[in-house]
Amino acid sequence: MPEKKKSSSSRKKKESGPLAAAGLVAFYENYKSKVEISPTALIITSVVISAIVIMARFIVH
Secondary structure, eight states, X not given: OOOOOOOTTTSOOOOOOHHHHTTOOOOOOOOOOSSOXXXXXXXXXXXXXXXXXXXXXXXXX
């Protein structure tokens, strides 16, 4: 039986990194979040929450 040649145009092998091989592929979609928070507000909120946690640890111990 003669061997059939696979056309390279029908099956192109993509070179992929280890993350793609492990199934961890980045997926990007144009998505508009309903809740938007500025970076400054996020930093201030995280600092306040951190301060509350630190003060609570001093009160308990």
